[in-house]
Amino acid sequence: MITRKELAKxxxxxxxxxSSGKKKIKxxxxxxxxxxxYSVCINSCHTKFASDILKNTNVEVCVVAGFPLGxxxxxxxxxxxxxxxxxxxxxxxxxxxxxxxxxxxxxYVERDIRKVVEASYPAHVKVILENCYLTNEQIVxxxxxxxxxxxxxxxxxxxxxxxxxxxxxxxxxxxxxxxNIGVKAAGGIKNxxxxxxxxxxxxxxxxxxxGVSILEGLSLYKYAEDAWLEPEIPCHICPARHxxxxxxxxxxxxxYKKRCSNCKYKNKYNKFYE
Amino acid sequence: xxxxxxxxxxxxxxNNEQEEIELTDSTRENFLGGRGVGVKLxxxxxxxxxxxxxxxxxxxxxxxxxxxxxxxxxxxxxxxRSPLTNTICDSSSGGLFGMRLKEAGFxxxxxxxxxxxxxxxxxTDDSVEIRDxxxxxxxxxxxxxxxxxxxxxxxxxxxxxxxxxxxxxLFAALMNDKDRATGRGGLGAVMGSKNLKALVAYGxxxxxxxxxxxxxxxxxxxxRLVKKNPVTGKLLPALGTSVLVDTINKxxxxxxxxxxxxxxxxxxxxxxxxxxxxxxxxxxACYKCPIACGRSTETDxxxxxxxxxxxxWAFGAQLGISDLKAVTEANYICNEMGIDTxxxxxxxxxxxxxxxxxxxxxNIRWGDADRLVELVKKIGLRKGVGKELSLGAKRLAKKYGxxxxxxxxxxxxxxxxxxxxxxxxxxxxxxxxxxxxxMRAYMIGPEILGQPVNLxxxxxxxxxxxxxxxxxxxxxxxxxxxxRFLQFAIGIDNxxxxxxxxxxxxxxxxxxVKIGTRIYNLERKFxxxxxxxxxxxxxxxxxxxxxxxxxxxxxxxVELDKMLNEYYELRGWDNEGKPxxxxxxKLNLS
Numbered sequence: 001m002i003t004r005k006e007l008a009k010x011x012x013x014x015x016x017x018x019s020s021g022k023k024k025i026k027x028x029x030x031x032x033x034x035x036x037x038y039s040v041c042i043n044s045c046h047t048k049f050a051s052d053i054l055k056n057t058n059v060e061v062c063v064v065a066g067f068p069l070g071x072x073x074x075x076x077x078x079x080x081x082x083x084x085x086x087x088x089x090x091x092x093x094x095x096x097x098x099x100x101x102x103x104x105x106x107x108y109v110e111r112d113i114r115k116v117v118e119a120s121y122p123a124h125v126k127v128i129l130e131n132c133y134l135t136n137e138q139i140v141x142x143x144x145x146x147x148x149x150x151x152x153x154x155x156x157x158x159x160x161x162x163x164x165x166x167x168x169x170x171x172x173x174x175x176x177x178x179x180n181i182g183v184k185a186a187g188g189i190k191n192x193x194x195x196x197x198x199x200x201x202x203x204x205x206x207x208x209x210x211g212v213s214i215l216e217g218l219s220l221y222k223y224a225e226d227a228w229l230e231p232e233i234p235c236h237i238c239p240a241r242h243x244x245x246x247x248x249x250x251x252x253x254x255x256y257k258k259r260c261s262n263c264k265y266k267n268k269y270n271k272f273y274e
Numbered sequence: 275x276x277x278x279x280x281x282x283x284x285x286x287x288x289n290n291e292q293e294e295i296e297l298t299d300s301t302r303e304n305f306l307g308g309r310g311v312g313v314k315l316x317x318x319x320x321x322x323x324x325x326x327x328x329x330x331x332x333x334x335x336x337x338x339x340x341x342x343x344x345x346x347x348x349x350x351x352x353x354x355r356s357p358l359t360n361t362i363c364d365s366s367s368g369g370l371f372g373m374r375l376k377e378a379g380f381x382x383x384x385x386x387x388x389x390x391x392x393x394x395x396x397x398t399d400d401s402v403e404i405r406d407x408x409x410x411x412x413x414x415x416x417x418x419x420x421x422x423x424x425x426x427x428x429x430x431x432x433x434x435x436x437x438x439x440x441x442x443x444l445f446a447a448l449m450n451d452k453d454r455a456t457g458r459g460g461l462g463a464v465m466g467s468k469n470l471k472a473l474v475a476y477g478x479x480x481x482x483x484x485x486x487x488x489x490x491x492x493x494x495x496x497x498r499l500v501k502k503n504p505v506t507g508k509l510l511p512a513l514g515t516s517v518l519v520d521t522i523n524k525x526x527x528x529x530x531x532x533x534x535x536x537x538x539x540x541x542x543x544x545x546x547x548x549x550x551x552x553x554x555x556x557x558x559a560c561y562k563c564p565i566a567c568g569r570s571t572e573t574d575x576x577x578x579x580x581x582x583x584x585x586x587w588a589f590g591a592q593l594g595i596s597d598l599k600a601v602t603e604a605n606y607i608c609n610e611m612g613i614d615t616x617x618x619x620x621x622x623x624x625x626x627x628x629x630x631x632x633x634x635x636x637n638i639r640w641g642d643a644d645r646l647v648e649l650v651k652k653i654g655l656r657k658g659v660g661k662e663l664s665l666g667a668k669r670l671a672k673k674y675g676x677x678x679x680x681x682x683x684x685x686x687x688x689x690x691x692x693x694x695x696x697x698x699x700x701x702x703x704x705x706x707x708x709x710x711x712x713m714r715a716y717m718i719g720p721e722i723l724g725q726p727v728n729l730x731x732x733x734x735x736x737x738x739x740x741x742x743x744x745x746x747x748x749x750x751x752x753x754x755x756x757x758r759f760l761q762f763a764i765g766i767d768n769x770x771x772x773x774x775x776x777x778x779x780x781x782x783x784x785x786x787v788k789i790g791t792r793i794y795n796l797e798r799k800f801x802x803x804x805x806x807x808x809x810x811x812x813x814x815x816x817x818x819x820x821x822x823x824x825x826x827x828x829x830x831x832v833e834l835d836k837m838l839n840e841y842y843e844l845r846g847w848d849n850e851g852k853p854x855x856x857x858x859x860k861l862n863l864s
Contacts, residue, residue, distance in 0.1 A: 031498060190504070193727045212502035217727045219765030219783055223743050227736030228727055236730065 001225065002199070004218055008036035010204060011211045012062050012091075014186070016043055016159065029053040035215060039091060041207055043067065044084045051088025060090040062126075065116060068160040070095030070130065074112045078119035085123045092120040093155060093184075093207075095128045101142050102133065102249070109142075113149035126153035126184055126205075131169045132162040132239070133248060135255050139169060143176040153205065157187030163242035164188030167201035174202025192217030193228055197237070234265050275302065276484040277339030277777035279381050282315070283402060285395070287468050288329060288387030290404055295384065304862060306773070307338035307381070309364045310753035310793040312353035315384060316362060317796060322804035326357035326460075327442065327467040329388040335375065335433075335473065336382040338755035339777050342373040342481045344493055345500070346757035348561025350375060350433075356459035357467075358444040358617070358666050359685040359709040362800045363459035366752060367433075368560035369451030371475060374431035378477030389469035394434070396426055397475045407471040411440060414610040415449040418472055427476050434472035435462045436612030438654040442466050443664040445617035445687070449609060452558065452568075453579035457614040459686065459708055460666075484778030492775055496764060500564050503763035505725050510567040510759065511557070513546030515583035518690075518718075520545055523591075525722055525731075526825025527695030529688075530591045531640055532623035533681045533816055536692045537825035543596030544586040553602055565759055573599050573606075581605040581615070587690035588619020589650075593626060594640035604646045611654030617666055620687035622649055624667040624680055625659075633674045635659075678815045683710030684806070693817050695827035696721040698729065698737040701837045704811045705741065707797040713758060715744035725762045734833050738841035746790030753793065792861045795845075795853050799863060808851045811838060 013032045015024055025046045032040045032054070039060035042050055050061050063084035066077040081092045094116045101109050117125045127146035131139055143154045154173050156165040164187020173183045185198040186207025195206055195214050208214060221228055235241050240256040240263075260266065282295040297311065305314045312334045319332045334353040341347050350372030356363035375383070379400040392407040405425075410418050415436040422432055431451055438446035439462030446462030447455045456462070465471075483489055501507040509517045519541055522528045526536040542548065549569060558568035558579065570579060581589070581602055589601040608615045628634035636659045638645065652660025662670055667687050671680035681688045686709025693700035698717035706714040720740065721731035729740065747766050751758055754773060767783035774781055781789075817832045842849065846857030858864045 031502070034495065034498070191724060191727050193729075210502070210504070212499055213504070213726065213763065216499060216503075216763065216765040216768070219767040220726055220743070220747075222783075223766075223787060224736070224739045227739035227743075228729070233730060233733075 001222055002218070004215055005036060007195075007218055008211075008215055009038050010199070010206050011037045011214065012039045012041040012184070012186070012205060012207045013037040013211045014041040014159075014207050014209045016041065016064060016067065022046070022049055025050055026053060029059070031212060032059045033057050035212060037211055038205070041093065044080050047084045047087035047089050061088050062091040062093055063089040065092050065094040067093070067095050068158040070097050070128070071099060074115045077112065078115045081116045081125070082119040085120050089123055091124050091126065092116065093126045093128055095130065095158060096142055096146070098130045098133050101129075101145075102138060106141065106145055110145045110149045113146055113151060117150035124152040125150070126155045126182070127151045128155040128158055128186075130158055130161050131156050131166075132242070133252060135252065136172055139172055140176050143173050147177055147181055151181070153182035153184050155184040155186055155207070159187035159207070161187065162247035163239065165198055165203070166239050166242070167197050167237055168239060170198050170201040170203045189214070192221055196221070196229070275299070275777060276482045277343070277773075278302070279376055279379050279479065279481070281380050281400070282382040282384065283380060284384040284386065285402065285404070286387040287385055287389040287393065287404075287470060292402060297381070304789065304792055306750065306753040306789050308336050308351045308753040308755035309353065309366070309749060310789060312336040312351055312364060312382065313362065313793055313796055315382070316353050317800050319384065319386070320355065322800065324355070326355045326360065326464055329468070330386055331355050331464060333385040333461070333464050333468060333470070334382060336755075337372045337376045337380075338753055340754045340756055340772060341376045342561075343483060343489070343776050344562065344756070344772055345496060346560060346563045346565075346760060347755070348373040349755045349757060351752060351755055352448060352456045352461050354461050354464045356461065356686075356708065357442070357463050358460040360804060361684055361708050361806065362797050363461060363708045364752070365456045365458045365461055366755060367448070367450055367454045367456040368563075368757060369431070369454035370561050371431040371433050371450040371454075372755065373561050374475040374477065376481060377479050378475045379479050383473070385468055385470060388467065392469045392471050394422060394472035394474060395470070397473060397477075399477045399479065410471055412437065415612050416610055422472055422474055426474050430474045430476035432472055432474050434612075435465050436610055436654065438611045438613045438664075439463055439466035440471075441654070441656045441664070443613060443653060443656060444666050445614040445621075445664075447608075447612045447614045449612050453609040454560070455609070455614070457616065458711060460614070462612050481776075483776050485775045489772075489775040492771065496768070496772070497564050499763045499768070500760065503725065505723055505762040506565050506759055507763070510565050513550060514557075514567050514569045516544075516546035516549050516569075516581070516586050518546075518583045519586060521722065522691060524826065525695050526822060526827035527692035528587065528591050529681070529690060529692045531594050532592060532627040532679065533688070533692055534627070535824060536695060536822045536827050538591035540596030541591060544590040544598050544601055548598055549581075549586075552598060560757065563757065565757075567759065571602060573602050576603060576606050578606040578609055580609070584690050585615040585619070588615050589646060592619050592623040593646070595643045595646065597643035600643035600646045604650045607647055607650045607654070611651070613650065613654055616689050617687040618650060618653055618663075620681055621663050621667045621670060624671055625663060627679050628671065628674050628676060631676070633676060681814055681816070683813060684708075684810050686710045691718055692822065692827065693813060693832050694822050694830045696731040697734045697833060697837065698731070698741050700813060700817065700832040700834060701737055701741045701841060702744070704813055704834055704838065705745070705841060707794065707801060713748070715741045715748060716758065716761070717741065717744065719762060723762075726765070732830065734837050738837050738844050742841060742844055743787070745794050746787050748790070749793040750786045750790035753789065792863060795857065795861050796863055798847070798851075799853055799858065802852045808838075808849065811851055
């Protein structure tokens with residue numbers, strides 16, 4: 001079982017709400033130091049403020065770019081990333097141009113990422129795919145493009161989409177990028193069980209605002225590891241359970257509905273047929 | 275030893291003799307304090323032959339090593355044999371009384387015997403004075419508090435019984451400070467049986483702390499854990515415990531009309547939101563509590579504390595009532611008369627179902643908000659229909675030939691969660707040492723709220739292990755004594771660390787769990803010797819056979835037997851639920 005220290009070092013302690021001001025960012029930074037998190041993950045306007053607080057600590061500053069939609073012009077994303085690095089960011093979490101990836105404009109998407117990677121040097125870049133709007137095939141393509149464009153990590157979600165990180169997607173991303181590229185799971189991760197399932201699926205970085213609760217949950221786990229990890233009803237952690245016609249593009253809804261109709265759990269638990 | 279006043283006093287109310295009980299290091303190491311030490315003292319001083327209302331039945335008030343030191347540490351624990359269940363029983367309360375008792379120089383007080391006339395006990399710096407209470411016998415808890423405060427010290431903290439305890443209502447509560455209740459199991463009636471009206475505590479002593487500087491720093495860390503947890507940092511402060519109304523109703527396990535349904539269509543009328551909009555005056559908090567889940571409220575006629583979630587259920591959905599004013603005023607009456615709201619509402623619901631089936635002499639109808647306050651008052655006074663209701667659901671249903679309509683375990687009325695919607699909770703109800711209780715192992719946390727870790731509520735797999743773990747951890751926390759809500763946010767390793775910083779001990783999380791296991795087994799041992807066995811670890815037939823028809827727990831029943839076998843095996847108990855000699859030896863309980 002993982003130690004508390006090791007787990008903390010896998011967590012990007014996150015605060016990306018529109019309503020968060022300096023007070024919250026200050027607390028976030030203090031918590032990150034006290035709890036031993038890898039980084040704080042913040043919006044770019046707070047970069048300098050957080051970097052100053054975290055100077056002389058082991059906590060990195062991770063800044064999002066083109067967040068949360070990823071639909072900004074490439075130059076804007078790159079400029080945002082460049083400025084963040086100048087202000088002290090050690091990592092950049094950029095959002096992929098999800099719409100153009102879905103349409104298959106891979107050339108644009110790769111160029112978009114490459115420009116941000118170049119602008120961010122020497123900081124590492126993680127590419128947020130926003131998996132909830134993608135088919136598995138598109139996730140694979142998104143990962144391949146990201147790696148080819150120089151990203152060091154691929155990341156599941158912004159936390160602002162229809163759903164966040166799920167083990168199936170993390171596993172797929174890990175299989176695609178291999179052992180040398182990072183996989184960050186983020187979005188909707190609320191406790192240790194969620195976290196552990198994602199780590200087991202292949203994530204080596206966790207983005208969460210619930211990092212403090214996640215760490216405390218670990219102390220319970222060691223007493224009943226098997227019992228906590230009892231398999232879920234498969235549908236509970238299937239992406240299909242989290243989609244609805246109003247929350248994702250129609251094509252994605254249809255994609256999961258079709259998948260459900262062929263699923264071996266169809267008659268037992270299946271979301272669309274229960 | 276730091277954390278302790280090193281003084282537990284045994285008082286014989288029959289002859290006013292006082293005797294200091296020495297607490298050995300081994301007792302402290304094995305049972306910690308609070309519930310654990312209380313249970314140990316109780317089992318040393320009592321025996322299964324002593325009945326709850328016998329003068330010899332000890333009534334024990336305990337603080338813990340953390341009392342008065344860190345967040346939520348004003349609590350105290352009361353331990354005795356319950357007249358409602360006949361099991362060993364402990365019940366705890368927040369507020370200030372625990373801290374004041376310790377400031378007066380006492381870790382605990384043990385009462386045996388029975389006073390000839392009503393008395394109250396005044397506890398100040400190292401001294402205990404027994405005073406006549408004839409003039410306050412018959413008064414409600416608020417009047418009692420006001421009279422004694424004036425007689426003794428307005429700053430003192432007072433724990434007392436109301437008319438329900440005096441009249442030995444089997445689910446009478448003790449009330450302290452601002453309407454805080456030691457609610458479950460009828461320990462107020464035990465107090466009444468001893469002619470003991472109240473305890474008054476005030477003092478100037480401070481608890482010694484082994485590592486004060488480190489503790490100060492650690493307190494900020496603990497506060498951050500509490501603030502960052504979604505339940506303790508957001509939900510409870512925002513709407514109080516009644517925040518659960520919507521959640522539990524949506525999960526189809528909000529017991530309605532004596533657990534016949536799991537969805538209450540009028541739940542909105544008694545929700546946390548409605549309380550905030552209509553009757554809330556301000557939030558209130560126990561000693562050093564950053565959560566502040568309490569609710570000071572006001573209706574047209576009265577003001578007071580609450581209702582809490584369990585109460586809005588007991589006087590609301592359980593009775594088919596959505597009139598928040600009636601629910602709130604019935605709650606106020608319970609505070610004044612010293613009545614456990616869960617048992618009261620559950621029992622009235624049982625009577626309503628009997629009445630609906632034409633089996634009960636009084637026509638009590640579902641949804642009859644107009645009669646609610648009257649019924650509660652009659653329970654407290656044991657008058658008219660209240661005399662029968664004051665016996666609790668089990669005895670009531672049995673008397674009218676339908677024992678299966680009593681929603682209880684071991685005689686303790688079940689609280690506000692239908693176990694068909696959460697298998698682990700069902701096992702926790704069945705195996706609780708004090709009867710049908712949600713607090714021995716609060717499985718609603720993992721099974722419904724996803725805190726501290728989420729579990730699939732409909733699965734039985736692994737639940738025996740988790741329930742026993744939660745029971746043990748809870749027994750440890752009840753022995754520290756801190757508020758159990760902290761368990762959402764603070765892990766067992768950090769609970770052990772607080773104890774270490776206060777007492778100078780060297781506990782690990784593993785040690786803490788083992789202390790909890792020992793306490794749970796000692797309680798079980800007492801119950802087994804008192805005649806409890808596997809047949810008593812059972813739920814009402816309704817949960818085992820009747821599927822819920824609506825809501826998101828529809829078509830579910832409890833699969834108890836499978837979990838129970840696994841639970842006994844994990845616990846090291848035999849097939850009848852009796853701890854084996856080997857298990858007891860391993861825990862130093864032989």
